[in-house]
Amino acid sequence: MDAEGLLAPWPGPYGGLPPFDQATPERIERAMRLAIDRRREDVTAIADNPNAATFENTVLALEKSSRAFRQVETLRAVFASTRMGDGMVEADKRLAPLIAGIEDEIAQNSRLFTRIEAVLAARSALEPDQVQLAERVHRHMLRRGAALTPAKRAELTELNGRIARLQAEFQSNLSKSGDEVVWAVDAGELEGLPASAIASAAKLADELGKPGVWAIRNTRAAVWSVLQFARSRRLRQRVRDMWVGRCAAEGSCDNRALVKSIVTLRGKAARLLGYPTFAHMAVEPRMAKTPEAALDPLMAIWSPVRFESLVRLKDLQVIADADGLGEPIQAWDYLFYREAHRRMRLGFDSERVREYLEVNNVLAALFDAMGRLHQVQFRELNDVARVHPDVRVFEVSRDGSAIGVIYADLLAREGKMPSSWQYELRTPENIDGRVIGLSNVCTNFQRGPDGEVLLGWEYANVLFHEFGHALHMLFSRARYPSLGSMQVAWDVVELPSQLNERWLFDPPLLKRHMRHHRSGAAMP
Template sequence: MTNPLLSNWDTPFQIPPFDQITDRDFAPAFEQALTETRANIDAITADTNVPDFANTIEALERADALLNRVLAVFYGVSGADSNETREALMREFSPKLAAFTSEIYMNADLFARIEEIWHARETLDLTEEQHRLLFVTHRGFVRAGAQLQGDERDRLKEIKQRLAVLGTQFTQNLLADEREWFMELSEADLEGLPDFVLESARSAGEEKGKDGPVVTLSRSLIVPFLQFSPRRDLREKAFEAWTARGANGGETDNRDLANETLALREERAKLLGYGSFSSYKLETEMAKTPEAVRDLLMQVWSPAVAQANADADKMTAMMREDGMNGELEPWDWHYYAEKRRKAEHDLDESALKPYLQLDRMLEAGFTCANRLFGLEFEPVNVPLYHPDCRAWNVTKDGRHMAVFVGDYFARGSKRSGAWCTTMRSQQKLEGEIRPIVLNVCNFSKPPKGKPALLSYDDARTLFHEFGHALHQMLSDVTYESLSGTSVARDFVELPSQLYEHWLEVPEVLAEFATHCDTGEAMPQDMLKRLLDAATFDQGFATVEYVASAMVDLDFHSGPAPKDAMERQAELLAEMGMPRAIRMRHATPHFAHVFAGDGYSSGYYSYMWSEVMDADAFEVFKENGVFDPATAKSLEDNILSVGGTREADQLYSAFRGRMPGVEALLKGRGLDKVA
C-alpha cells in the first residue's frame, strides 16, 4: 500500500491526510525521506559546475523538502497527542536525526562549495534576501562544526546524538509524571471550589477513569484549585506534586539528565571555540552576550522582589486573620492572592470566567487580526489528528493565506504548556506555498454541551500563541529557512507578546466578553476593575519568571555544575529569592531548556521581547490601537519579513529606534516600586 506520508496530498489546502496516516507509516516514511535527502545532497556535491547560489544554496533549500514534511507531521502530532508507539519512535528518530544533521553539516565537499560562494558573495548579483540566506547558511555550517577535523569532529557528532537522546527522554519523563499523578477529591474536599473548578475536576476524573473529581497536574486545573481551595493540606499536596515533576526518583527522574546535558553543552561550546555555552548560543541573538542578558534581568529583579515582599506581608496578615500562624508558604500564595484580588479590586474569578468563553475569545482574536491586517477566518471541515482540533481557512482580500488549526484542551497525551508550530511553512521557492499553522493549548475541557470557559491568563495565552500564528500566516519571503518565526530567539516572542495587548483593549472586551448563559456583555464596572487589576500580583509573576531565567543563564554561562539542583539552590539564595515563591520552572521540569536546545540559555527571551512589545504598543496607543498605517508598518517591517534581516534592524525599521526597559517596568507596574 502507498504510504500516505510519501504520496501527493490531494486534500483541501494539501493538508496532511490524517484520516489515512497511521503510526506504522512514520518509520518507513522517515527512512525514505533520509534516503532522498542524502541523494539530493550527493547530487549537489557531485555537480561539476562552478558552485553558485542556485546550484548549491537554493538546491540545499530544496534537498530536505520530504524530510521536513514527514517530520512536521510526526512531531506536530507527537507533541499534542502522544502514545507509546509515538514515544518509541521519538526515541528512535532523535539520535538518527542528530547523526544525519551532523552528516550534512560536516560534509566537507558541501561546505567547500558554500565557502567558495561565501568568499565570492560581493561579486554575485544577489538580492538582499539571498545575501541573508547565504549568510545564515554559512554561519549555520560553521557553528555546527563544519571546520572541525579528526577526533574533534567525531566527538561533536557523538555529543549531538547524545543530547538528542537526553532531550527526548527529558520530555517523555516529564509527560509521564504529568500523566500519572492525580489527587482524588472526596465530597469534603470540594469546599470552596467554584462550579467551573468542580466541572473541570469531574471532567479530569472521567478522563482518568474515576467516578469522582480529581486534580491533575494540568496548569489549567491545578492553579484554580490552589486559588480557591481553603484546604491548606490539599493545596500543599497538589503544589508539591506539581513542582516535583521530573524529580520523583525512579525511571522518570530528570536530574541526572539535566546534569549530563549541561556538561555536554559546555563541551560542545568549547570544541567550537567558545568560552561557554551561553557565549555560543547568544552569538546569534539580539542580546549577543551573557552580560547583556544578566543586566536586563537584574534591572527587573530588584523592583520585582520588593513588590513581591510587600505583597507577601499583606497576605501574611490575611493568614493571621484566618487564625493561621507560621510563614506564608508557596502553596498559600495563589489562595491568598485570589482573596487579595477580590478584596482590593472586587474581582472574583468565578464571576469573571463566565464572560471569557473560548469561542468568543477566538472571535476576538480573529476580529482584531481582521481590523489590523485584513485577515478573514472561515471554519473548514477537514480530517485532523484529534477530535478536539478545529481548522479555519485564512484569507486576505480573497487570497488564501494559511490554514489555521487550533487544539485547545488538556489531555493526558498532550505535553504541558502552550505552543505554536507549523505543519508546512511559507515559501515561494517552489511556487506560492502557504503555511499550515497549529496552536496548541491546555485549557480545561468543559462537560459535554457546555462552553469552555477561560481564566484571564488563559485568554492571554490564547492571544499570545495566536500572535505567533500571525507571524507565520503573514510571512511573505522566498526561502523557507527565513520564513515566519525563523528569527532570533529573543525576537520571536515580540509578535506574540505584542498581540496580547489587544486583549486589554476595552472595546475588544466590551464586544466579546459576553456571559455564557445570558449573552450579556461584561458589566462596565467589572471591565474597569479587570483592566485596573492588570498589574496585580506582578511582583510574584516577575520573580518566578526571572528566577528561572537567571538559573538558566547561570547554568550555561560558566563551568557546567556537577549538581544542577545544588547550584540552583545556591543561586536563588544569592539572589534573595522570596521564600514563598518557587521558580516558575525548576530544573527537573524546565522543558524550555532541557527538552532541546531551543530556549537553552534563552529563557530570558520572553523578557527581552517584552521590552520591545511594551514599547511597540505605545505606538498603537499614540496612533490608535487599530490604526491602519501603524498596523501596515508592523506587517511590512516585522510580521511579513521573517528573518530576512537582523532583528534590531527589523525593530528599528518599525519603531525608528531601539527601546529601553522603562516601558516594561511600567507595563508590569514596577516602575514606582522603591
C-alpha cells in the same frame, strides 16, 4: 497511503495539507528513514556537482532538497507532541539521533562547505536575501562542526546523537507527568473550589476507577484552580508539591539524571566548537550575543522587583493573618491570598470573569481584533484531515485570497504535551511561486463536566499570544523558507505574540464578544 506516500507532495487545496489521517507512528518512522536516505543522496549530488558553485546549484538546491524531509518531520513533530500513543514515543526516541545525525552529516560535508564558501566569495553578484540565505547555511554548518578536524567532527556527531535521544526521553517523561494525580477523599478539602472544578475532579476519579472521591491531575489548569480557590491548605501544598516536583522524584517520569546528562553533554559539544560554555553558544546568534548581556538587565531590575514583591506580600499577609493563618505565607498560599486580595480590595472575582470567557467568545474577539488590525478574515474548514477530532481548522484570508491555514488544537487530552505552543506545519515561500503557510496552535484548555470550555483570563491571554505567533508566521513574505519570519533572532520571536496579547484588554472588544455562557449578558 504507505510510508513512501508521506514523502509525496501533500494533497488537497491551499498548496496541499498534511495527511494526518494517513499517518501512523509506524508509517512516520519508515517515511523518516526514507527521507533521510533521500536527503543524503540529494546533498551528495549537490556536493559532488562538477560545475562551479553558484547560488542556484548549491545554496538554492540545498534549500529545495529538504522539502520531503520537512514534510515528514512535521508529521513526526505533531504526533510526538499531541498524539503520543500507538508507539509514537518509542518511534520518536529511535528517530531523534537519526535526525540529529543527518544534520551533522550534511553540515560536516567538506565538499559542500567548500562550495558554500565559494558562493559567499562571489556575494557581490547576489541579491540581498540570497546572501542572507548563504550566510545562514554557512553559519549553521560551522555550528554543526564544519570547521573541526575529522576526529572532533565524529565526537560532536556522537554527542549530538546522545543529546537528541535524551531530549526525546525528557519530553516523553514530561508528558507522562501530566497523568499524575493528587487524591482528595474528604469533601471538606474541596471547600472554595468552583463547582466546575469539583465536578471535573469527581469525573476524573470515576474514569480512573475510584468513584466517590476526587482526583486533581498534574496539569496547569487543574493545579491553578486548587491553588487559587481551595481553602484546604494541606490540599494546596500537596497539589503545589506535585506541580513543582514534576519529573523530579523517583519513578518512571524522573528526569533528574537526564537533565544532568543533557547539561554535561551540551557543555562538551559547546567546548568542541570553541565556546567556553553552552550558554555562550546558545546566546551568540540571538540579539543579546553574550550571556552577560542577557543577564545584566535581569539583574538591574532584580532589586526593584524584589522590593515591590515584598510590599505586595505584606498586603497579602495582612489578609492571611485576618483569615487565621498564623504564620508567614508559603508558596502554596500565595495564589489563594492573591485571589482573596482581588475580591476584598478590588471587588474582582476571577471565577466570575471566567463565566464570560467561553472559548468561542474568545475566538470571536480574537478574529475581530485581527480583522481590524491586519484586514484578515477567518473561515472554519470542516472537511480537513486532522490529528484528532477536537482540532479546529481555519482558513486565513485577505482581500478574498487565502494567506494561510491555522490548525487550532486547543483542548487537553491524553497523549498531548501539557503546554501551549505554535508550530510551523509549513513555512511560506516564494521560490517557484507563492506557497502559503500552515500553522499549528496548541493549548490545553479543560472541558467542564458539561462539555463547556471556560477560560481563566490567563488562558484567554494564551490564545491571543499563540495566535500572535501564528500570524507572525503566516505574514512572512520571505522568498526562502529558511528566512521565514520565525527564523529571526530567538529573542525577537516573542515580540509579535506579546504585542498581540494586549488587544485582549481592549474594552470595546470585551463588550462586543464576552457574553455570559448561560445568560448571554455582556461582561459588565
